[in-house]
Amino acid sequence: MKACQGQGITFPRGFQAAGLFAGFKRAKKDFSLVYSEEPCAAAGVFTSNSVKAAPVLLSQQKLPNGFGAANAVAIVSGVANACTGEQGLENEAKKVAWVAGELGLPPERVLTASTGVIGKHLDVGKLLALKGLKAALSDSGLAALDAAQAILTTDSVEKTVAVQGKGFRVAGMAKGSGMIHPNMATMLAVICSDAVIDAAALKAALKQAVDKSFNMISVDGDMSTNDCVFALANGASGVKPSVAEFQEALDFVCLELAKKIVADGEGATKTFAVKVKGAAREAQAVAFAKAVASSNLVKAAIHGGDLNWGRVFSAMGSTGQAFDLGKVALFVGPVKVFNGGGPQEFDKALALEVLSARHLEILVDLGIGRASATAFGCDLSEEYVKINSAYCT
Numbered sequence: 001m002k003a004c005q006g007q008g009i010t011f012p013r014g015f016q017a018a019g020l021f022a023g024f025k026r027a028k029k030d031f032s033l034v035y036s037e038e039p040c041a042a043a044g045v046f047t048s049n050s051v052k053a054a055p056v057l058l059s060q061q062k063l064p065n066g067f068g069a070a071n072a073v074a075i076v077s078g079v080a081n082a083c084t085g086e087q088g089l090e091n092e093a094k095k096v097a098w099v100a101g102e103l104g105l106p107p108e109r110v111l112t113a114s115t116g117v118i119g120k121h122l123d124v125g126k127l128l129a130l131k132g133l134k135a136a137l138s139d140s141g142l143a144a145l146d147a148a149q150a151i152l153t154t155d156s157v158e159k160t161v162a163v164q165g166k167g168f169r170v171a172g173m174a175k176g177s178g179m180i181h182p183n184m185a186t187m188l189a190v191i192c193s194d195a196v197i198d199a200a201a202l203k204a205a206l207k208q209a210v211d212k213s214f215n216m217i218s219v220d221g222d223m224s225t226n227d228c229v230f231a232l233a234n235g236a237s238g239v240k241p242s243v244a245e246f247q248e249a250l251d252f253v254c255l256e257l258a259k260k261i262v263a264d265g266e267g268a269t270k271t272f273a274v275k276v277k278g279a280a281r282e283a284q285a286v287a288f289a290k291a292v293a294s295s296n297l298v299k300a301a302i303h304g305g306d307l308n309w310g311r312v313f314s315a316m317g318s319t320g321q322a323f324d325l326g327k328v329a330l331f332v333g334p335v336k337v338f339n340g341g342g343p344q345e346f347d348k349a350l351a352l353e354v355l356s357a358r359h360l361e362i363l364v365d366l367g368i369g370r371a372s373a374t375a376f377g378c379d380l381s382e383e384y385v386k387i388n389s390a391y392c393t
Contacts, residue, residue: 012162015034015234019148042111042232044063053080054092070111077152091122159173160173166245208251263378270359274292277366291315295311299378305355312362328367
């Protein structure tokens with residue numbers, strides 16, 4: 001499956017979007033809206049952090065058991081509205097009520113999200129001052145770009161992906177650059193489709209896609225209070241794809257968005273994939289792949305081009321999952337550095353060339369089964385520390 005270049009969140013039929021400046025950030029767009037006039041089957045996956053922001057709590061109420069119905073997703077960038085108590089919940093409800101009123105919807109049909117600095121109250125007055133919200137909506141490519149840009153914080157680039165299925169379309173936009181860690185990252189994503197699918201099936205498909213994508217990436221090992229992934233399907237194409245067809249398209253969009261988040265990691269200069277194969281169970285492969293991709297020591301070694309491969313096994317050993325080093329083979333790119341219980345002689349010049357590339361792959365073959373998993377990460381640089389030492393100043 002290939003991405004449709006130049007297309008964004010409005011690529012599926014019947015969806016409109018807008019990105020506006022409300023004043024939560026100094027100059028850049030900071031309010032994003034995605035809307036379908038036709039009611040949508042809706043599904044959501046939320047942060048597993050026990051400290052959840054007001055918009056997460058409110059959206060979870062609207063999607064009991066992770067699915068329901070909605071027409072719109074409203075996102076503020078610059079204010080997380082997390083750790084803000086009852087006032088935060090009241091402000092978020094006012095935000096939703098305002099959007100619903102502007103669009104002529106009941107409040108329960110508007111999902112909400114926010115991203116930004118934790119501990120700051122949402123100034124609803126800045127939203128109320130915006131005029132002509134519905135008139136700002138458009139199905140144009142420019143509107144899709146505006147909406148994708150309006151959700152960014154420390155991101156350096158907008159992240160969008162769209163695909164054409166057999167008579168139906170799926171498109172998504174996401175933000176994420178720091179506080180990225182499995183289950184889930186500091187990230188927001190909205191995915192739209194014009195396929196015919198019911199809400200329960202959409203939830204099942206979204207969970208499967210998220211488990212393979214957003215839950216398999218790590219930038220810095222920190223989990224956010226505000227993570228949400230929403231999926232909306234309005235049925236405007238009139239096409240009901242098979243479960244496999246829809247899953248393939250949704251998996252593709254989620255995985256490509258996840259890769260773009262990693263590539264745009266705060267201070268990142270390199271990205272890497274960790275593939276674990278030959279595992280006895282998928283859960284074992286997932287645990288090892290996540291551990292290696294999340295290891296700050298592995299990330300630092302990749303940043304410096306240091307082939308310190310022992311850190312891979314150290315990360316794997318921290319999971320509590322058993323494995324037999326005597327059966328393991330470890331590759332960095334095409335270079336085999338460990339096999340059958342001991343280190344291997346290898347071409348150091350080739351290894352350094354692999355480590356200097358913008359993207360590389362670490363392959364661990366456990367040699368005991370057929371299960372596999374792949375996680376994605378980026379290096380840890382001095383620039384990451386610089387960015388996060390002055391986030392609020």
